[in-house]
Amino acid sequence: xxxELVRRMTPEEEELAxxxxxxxxxxxxxxxxxxLLASLKAELAAFEGLYLRRVGVLYAELxxxxxxLAELRAKQAGTPEAKAExxxxxxxxxxxxxxxxxxxxxxxxxxxxxxxxxxYREAAKRVHPDTATDEKDRARRERLMKEVNAAYAVGDEDxxxxxLTGLDTSPDAVQGSGIGADLIRVLRQLKQIRDRIAAxxxxxxxxxxxxxxxxxxxxxxxxxxxxxxxxxxxASVQVRVIVVRHEFEKKATxxxxx
Amino acid sequence: xxxxxxxxxxxxxxxxxxxxxxAKSLVARGHIELRNNEEAEAWLxxxxxxxxxxxxxxxxAEVRKKRYEDAFACFERGIQLNPNHPEIQNMFGVxxxxxxxxxHDRTQAVSWYHKAAEQGYAEAQFNLxxxxxxxxxVDRDKTQAVSWLCMAGEKGHAKAQFNLxxxxANGYGVPQDKNQTEYWYSKAAEQGVTEVxxxxxxxxxxxxxxxxxxFPIETRHLAARKTIQDY
Numbered sequence: 001x002x003x004e005l006v007r008r009m010t011p012e013e014e015e016l017a018x019x020x021x022x023x024x025x026x027x028x029x030x031x032x033x034x035x036l037l038a039s040l041k042a043e044l045a046a047f048e049g050l051y052l053r054r055v056g057v058l059y060a061e062l063x064x065x066x067x068x069l070a071e072l073r074a075k076q077a078g079t080p081e082a083k084a085e086x087x088x089x090x091x092x093x094x095x096x097x098x099x100x101x102x103x104x105x106x107x108x109x110x111x112x113x114x115x116x117x118x119x120y121r122e123a124a125k126r127v128h129p130d131t132a133t134d135e136k137d138r139a140r141r142e143r144l145m146k147e148v149n150a151a152y153a154v155g156d157e158d159x160x161x162x163x164l165t166g167l168d169t170s171p172d173a174v175q176g177s178g179i180g181a182d183l184i185r186v187l188r189q190l191k192q193i194r195d196r197i198a199a200x201x202x203x204x205x206x207x208x209x210x211x212x213x214x215x216x217x218x219x220x221x222x223x224x225x226x227x228x229x230x231x232x233x234x235a236s237v238q239v240r241v242i243v244v245r246h247e248f249e250k251k252a253t254x255x256x257x258x
Numbered sequence: 259x260x261x262x263x264x265x266x267x268x269x270x271x272x273x274x275x276x277x278x279x280x281a282k283s284l285v286a287r288g289h290i291e292l293r294n295n296e297e298a299e300a301w302l303x304x305x306x307x308x309x310x311x312x313x314x315x316x317x318x319a320e321v322r323k324k325r326y327e328d329a330f331a332c333f334e335r336g337i338q339l340n341p342n343h344p345e346i347q348n349m350f351g352v353x354x355x356x357x358x359x360x361x362h363d364r365t366q367a368v369s370w371y372h373k374a375a376e377q378g379y380a381e382a383q384f385n386l387x388x389x390x391x392x393x394x395x396v397d398r399d400k401t402q403a404v405s406w407l408c409m410a411g412e413k414g415h416a417k418a419q420f421n422l423x424x425x426x427a428n429g430y431g432v433p434q435d436k437n438q439t440e441y442w443y444s445k446a447a448e449q450g451v452t453e454v455x456x457x458x459x460x461x462x463x464x465x466x467x468x469x470x471x472x473f474p475i476e477t478r479h480l481a482a483r484k485t486i487q488d489y
Contacts, residue, residue, distance in 0.1 A: 051284075
């Protein structure tokens with residue numbers, strides 16, 4: 001029987017090993033949290049897009065007719081107040097239009113496949129900035145993390161795979177010089193990760209108080225009751241659009257026959 | 259957006275490439291209006307409960323007066339939250355028309371009915387139509403009356419349908435039209451509105467006699483059973 005000589009670890013080596021275990025667990029937890037946050041943001045962006053296309057554009061129309069009406073009034077009255085109101089109404093209409101027809105309105109429904117989520121978790125774990133060991137490493141990782149998040153938001157599995165394969169060929173964590181330095185580095189990583197996890201929780205809590213999240217929740221609640229909340233909201237804005245448009249057209253024709 | 263969506267989107271007269279991210283403000287706008295409307299609905303319901311509380315059997319005039327005033331106050335809270343709420347606008351019309359919780363003011367009533375009617379609210383379109391028909395708070399205009407009653411009738415308003423039947427049967431402000439008469443009477447009948455119930459007749463005797471007298475002689479025998487249904 002062969003016996004192997006096992007060297008007993010020093011207390012520092014033991015602590016380092018223990019901390020490395022914690023680090024591994026926390027890195028996984030961090031990746032989970034990042035996935036949750038990225039998913040939440042993507043779902044919200046998708047709902048926002050839907051809202052803008054169905055309700056936002058109608059607000060833009062309403063503002064447009066209000067602006068035309070105000071401009072007509074300004075032309076007829078000629079007072080500085082009327083002109084100022086018309087100018088304000090015009091600005092409002094332009095802002096509403098660009099908001100309702102901008103990039104945010106183009107976002108399509110977000111349906112991540114299990115594969116996409118798996119790739120994201122893997123990539124997030126590998127490139128997360130808070131596992132960086134020095135400033136240069138952190139900067140590089142931040143760039144990569146941005147790419148990872150962007151790829152996830154648009155459901156680009158290939159991009160995530162490319163990032164992962166790209167990582168395999170580049171040097172991994174910097175080699176330390178001695179147990180003490182390793183330990184310090186691991187402790188720093190642990191702190192960074194814990195801070196980031198707390199920040200994620202805070203960000204998700206803040207998000208839950210936004211109009212968008214609350215509106216989405218109401219829409220989902222209405223759906224369980226068989227109602228289409230966005231449709232209802234659109235209908236009520238549409239009614240007002242018709243009223244203001246009618247008022248404008250009446251005024252415009254009476255102006256034309258003067 | 260799809261191409262068809264882009265084509266129908268209303269383009270401002272001076273398109274401006276602003277980069278300010280206003281999407282958030284459009285979302286906030288919708289959410290705030292939604293919340294305000296929910297609150298307005300709550301005030302509407304509270305006001306309606308007060309308004310309908312004792313019914314016409316409420317004998318104590320003081321109690322009834324107080325209830326109407328409280329209901330009016332509820333509607334005022336509601337309209338502040340949603341200035342465009344058609345049901346609340348209509349209730350203001352009703353209360354001004356009848357002098358409930360507010361002074362009798364038929365002109366104001368018409369104004370409020372109009373706000374709700376132009377938004378497509380059938381009950382207000384019916385009320386406005388009747389105001390035009392009777393010349394209450396507005397110059398009598400049977401053409402306008404028929405126009406508004408038709409809008410209400412098309413939406414399924416039973417009383418509007420019935421009254422249109424009477425109007426076309428007797429040629430009030432429109433040429434007599436047997437087809438229209440049948441059309442509207444049958445629509446009203448689908449909803450169970452065929453004639454004024456006797457007990458209501460007794461209550462509305464005075465108005466009933468006046469309406470009876472307005473009818474041309476040859477149709478009075480019909481008028482006894484079919485009369486313009488009041489609101």
